[in-house]
Structures are given as structure tokens and as C-alpha cells.
Amino acid sequence: MIRVLVVDDDFMVARVHSGFVERTPEYEVVGTAHTGAEAIESVVRLRPDLVLLDIYLPDMTGLEVIQQLRAHAATGVDVIVVSAARDAESVKQALRGGVVSYLIKPFRYQDLRERLEQYAEWHRSLGDLTESRREEARQEDIDRFFARRTGGAAPSGMPKGITAETIELVRNALRSAGGNGLSAAECAESIGISRASARRYLQHLATTGAAEVRSRYGSTGRPERRFRAIV
Known part of the structure; x- marks a missing residue:
């Protein structure tokens, strides 16, 4: 336990x-x-x-x-x-x-x-690593261990510049926003990251099916892209 x-x-x-x-x-x-x-x-x-x-x-x-x-x-x-x-x-x-x-x-x-x-x-993988009969861990063992530590995929399965911790912060921000969703600027301000980073994470969630994106048109200028969590 x-x-x-x-x-x-x-x-x-x-x-x-x-x-x-x-x-x-x-x-x-x-x-x-x-x-x-x-x-x-x-x-x-x-x-x-x-x-x-x-x-x-x-x-x-x-x-x-x-x-x-x-x-x-x-x-x-x-x-x-x-x-x-x-x-x-x-x-x-x-x-x-x-x-x-x-x-x-x-x-x-x-x-x-x-x-x-x-x-x-991760806790189970720590036990496996500790109880291994090998005196030295292999790189793939270490990679799996750290992937489980962060709740993410192995390095080859996670897009460059994307971390599991920040994905969860962005996902939670979207859930808190409800049906109105968030723009990249609003998301960035909510969790304290740059607008460019927020846009990258939001797009990743949209690509993987965890969020949907819609364009909202104003009176002037480019349409605003808003992201909403898919529960």
C-alpha cells in the first residue's frame, strides 16, 4: 500500500x-x-x-x-x-x-x-529498478522510470518542448474555463507561461483530441482562436 x-x-x-x-x-x-x-x-x-x-x-x-x-x-x-x-x-x-x-x-x-x-x-517501477539484479541500470530502464515519474510517455513519444506537468496545468485551466474556453493569451495568463508556449500546448491538446478549437470573429482584425476541453 x-x-x-x-x-x-x-x-x-x-x-x-x-x-x-x-x-x-x-x-x-x-x-x-x-x-x-x-x-x-x-x-x-x-x-x-x-x-x-x-x-x-x-x-x-x-x-x-x-x-x-x-x-x-x-x-x-x-x-x-x-x-x-x-x-x-x-x-x-x-x-x-x-x-x-x-x-x-x-x-x-x-x-x-x-x-x-x-x-x-512510478512507485512500482522504482521497486523494479531497486530490486533489479543488474548492478547498473540500462538507459531504457532509466527512460521508462523518468517517464513514469512525470506521468508522461517515454521521451520518443512526447513532442519536443512538451512536458506532462504543463499539459495537465493547461488541461485544468481549460476545464475551469468551461464552455467558453480560453484563448492562448488567456491560458498563458492563467497558468503563468508565455503566449507562444500556451499556443503550442493548446494545439497539442487539440491535435490529440483532448480539446477542440473554434474561431471567434470580431468586428475587425483576425479571428480569435479559442480552445475548449473535451471531457
Whole structure:
């Protein structure tokens, strides 16, 4: 079983997220925490495999929690951020802190389940790599391991310049926008990336069938291309 600590300042939200985790095969919740200090203490005491971590906590930010966990030699724990924070700086700091995924609130159970299943697959591959009788890993083993780590495809299957983490941020932004969809400029502002990058990711989602694109014509100028998630 994969042991999970749920961290959220809202007691009811923590309960809901714990229920989501418990519904997912291979997972169990070993504790909940509602402050940053309590989260750090719980990680040291309970030694979970994974932390579902909110950014907005009453005593410190979740980003500061990640920094302290990374500085603590005894806390080799993975983190999935689950937060309403979608500003560019929070996302960048979380990614630099080594989080395995970033899920924007509010979200559906299926959204979290997909990430937990990806993490479980990576967790199994870590065990395979650790238990291998070979003294040295092959490059293809390492490639598969890191692909599962990010929930993406192997390097040869992912378009150049496209990462699984940013794809999920863009997809979540589209879902939050609902039927109106987003333009590349709106998407870029929403998740904190350049307009060119947003356009590239939106086009990738449209090409793979995860989004649809429509042109909206104004009174003057070129039509605006708007993208909408296909659930």
C-alpha cells in the first residue's frame, strides 16, 4: 500500500481528499495535517510515501513546507500539490521543489485518481529498478522510470518542448474555463507561461483530441482562436 498524508487547512476539504485517496486502489491515508508545522512533524513521525499538500496554510506556505522537507535528510517523501494557487511563481517553485504533480482546486475525484494511478505506476517501477539484479541500470530502464515519474510517455513519444506537468496545468485551466474556453493569451495568463508556449500546448491538446478549437470573429482584425476541453 502507498501511504499518504493529506495536508489542508480546511478540515472538511482534508476529509474529502482523504476519502478520494481511500477510494483509490493501492492507497491508504495514514494521517492528516492542517498546518505547515504539523505537516512536517507528521512526515517525520509517520514516514508516508506521498503528501497531498495545499499551498495556503495558516503558519507557512506549502512551498516552505516543501523546502523544509527537502532539507531534512530523513524525509524522502514525494509531494502532489493540491491547491487553488495557480500563480506562475507558485507553480514554478513547486516544480523546482520536485513535486510529482500539481492539481488545481476544485477538481473531480477522477482528476486526482489519474495522478494517483500514475504515481502508483512510478512507485512500482522504482521497486523494479531497486530490486533489479543488474548492478547498473540500462538507459531504457532509466527512460521508462523518468517517464513514469512525470506521468508522461517515454521521451520518443512526447513532442519536443512538451512536458506532462504543463499539459495537465493547461488541461485544468481549460476545464475551469468551461464552455467558453480560453484563448492562448488567456491560458498563458492563467497558468503563468508565455503566449507562444500556451499556443503550442493548446494545439497539442487539440491535435490529440483532448480539446477542440473554434474561431471567434470580431468586428475587425483576425479571428480569435479559442480552445475548449473535451471531457
